[in-house]
Amino acid sequence: MTTADRTYNFSAGPATIPLKVLQQIQQELLNFNGCGASIMEISHRSATFIDVLNSARSGIRQLLGIEDSHEVLFLQGGSRLQFSMIPMNLLRNSEDRASYIMSGTWSQKAYDEALGAGNIDLAWSGKESNFNTLPKSTDLVLPDDSAFLYYASNETIHGIQFHETPATNDIPLVCDASSDFLSRPIDMSRHGIVYACAQKNAGPSGVTIVIIRKDLLDRSSDELPGYLNFKTHVEQNSMFNTPPTFGIYVIDLICKWLINDMGGLSKIAEYNRDKANLIYDVIDQCSDMYLGHAECEHRSQMNIAFNLSNDDLTSRFIDEAAKQGLTSLKGHRSVGGIRASIYNAMPREGVLALRDFMKSFYTRNS
Ligand SMILES: Cc1ncc(COP(=O)(O)O)c(C=O)c1O
Incomplete structure (x- = not known):
């Protein structure tokens, strides 16, 4: 097992731990x-x-x-x-x-x-x-x-x-x-x-x-x-x-x-805000496919919950993402849809990979 075999794991918890710590x-x-x-x-x-x-x-x-x-x-x-x-x-x-x-x-x-x-x-x-x-x-x-x-x-x-x-x-x-x-x-x-x-x-x-x-x-x-x-x-x-x-x-x-x-909590807060905005921007730009759950001003910087227009699209999103090494994106069983948990330890590269996947999925399916 090498670090290259690790996926970008968007699990809501237990969740990804910084590679350096592991x-x-x-x-x-x-x-x-x-x-x-x-x-x-x-x-x-x-x-x-x-x-x-x-x-x-x-x-x-x-x-x-x-x-x-x-x-x-x-x-x-x-x-x-x-x-x-x-x-x-x-x-x-x-x-x-x-x-x-x-x-x-x-x-x-x-x-x-x-x-x-x-x-x-x-x-x-x-x-x-x-x-x-x-x-x-x-x-x-x-x-x-x-x-x-x-x-x-x-x-x-x-x-x-x-x-x-x-x-x-x-x-x-x-x-x-x-x-x-x-x-x-x-x-x-x-x-x-x-x-x-x-x-x-x-x-x-x-x-x-x-x-x-x-x-x-x-x-x-x-x-x-x-x-x-x-x-x-x-x-x-x-x-x-x-x-x-x-x-x-x-x-x-x-x-x-x-x-x-990471330079302490003020710095990690900035890092987290930037990561979350990368995904919320796609949700806003592709709002005919990605339906964000939270009202904009209350959006979480840790757990991004959104729906796609139907269950078939949701399953395909999850399956195709997993094939690209983006895992645990299924929303909680009580609400369905997608949930991307991007805690402190999720690197910006993982969020960029998800953003790019969301954009290409949108283009391929609209
Ligand atoms: C906000 C919040 N509170 C409480 C809990 C329950 O935590 P535990 O399973 O450690 O009891 C969770 C678990 O996901 C949570 O997200």
Whole structure:
């Protein structure tokens, strides 16, 4: 297997990982840092692993400019566990309430799950327009006593992304950043919690990064089971149970790649914007064939979702693209069509190859 055999992989997650990072993993796999074993084979309590954990945490802190006000945790259970863990921890008393913005499948699932954990208000829903748009802050219905406002910064399935942080009048914001984490800067001072599963932009599946403001930890009841209590993970340095050591190691390498090779989050944000525009430009130029899902101002720079005029054309698009080494372009089973996920690690060359394919497919089929 050579690197030339690799495809441009547009999978929504688990997703493509920077080639340089994969090569480093390959090179270090048998003997990590001279310790005589792979990173997967050593104790999570060893000094060697603790250095990796600390380095991954400081990489995330450095990239996002996280102050001492917030803790950074590495958990398991995917983003899905956070759908219940967050309301369980933040809604301590039976009268506490929280507000949710429902902007797509993922925030809808989070809302549904939260209903079992407390009093949940809907601040806004985009369901009627099939999740192709997002609210302005003035559209939000937000009771003053909300314990937090929940939103998903990027809806992976519908391809819509908040380009401005919702305004909340000091109500803590909780953000599911699973599919745009580390793709652009985040104003952490506005957020109580930002969390993300790793398998899109930050590493392999199996680790979820949770960044939580320290004062919110006081809300977690001691009655909660150990794993489900954020305080446990802070007190145990993310090692209450055996952490996903390999995943944390890859996150560390990806942070180093972002810092040293890509120039940090402002630079990668520019790179991502440019890549996304290459595809959106074709969608706009060939709009009689490619029907973009999102309203223009809410288009995602991570997941580009569009339809073709019929199922036959869609299947041919996917098959022909795969033959040219452009893979995993099928839209999510719930919405169909095409989805091109172009996270940080998708090189510009891959996006150019997709753009050229889309243009030639258009010419050949119009
Ligand atoms: C925005 C968003 N939130 C949550 C999830 C669920 O993540 P997990 O499978 O790690 O629980 C996903 C998965 O694709 C996602 O895209």
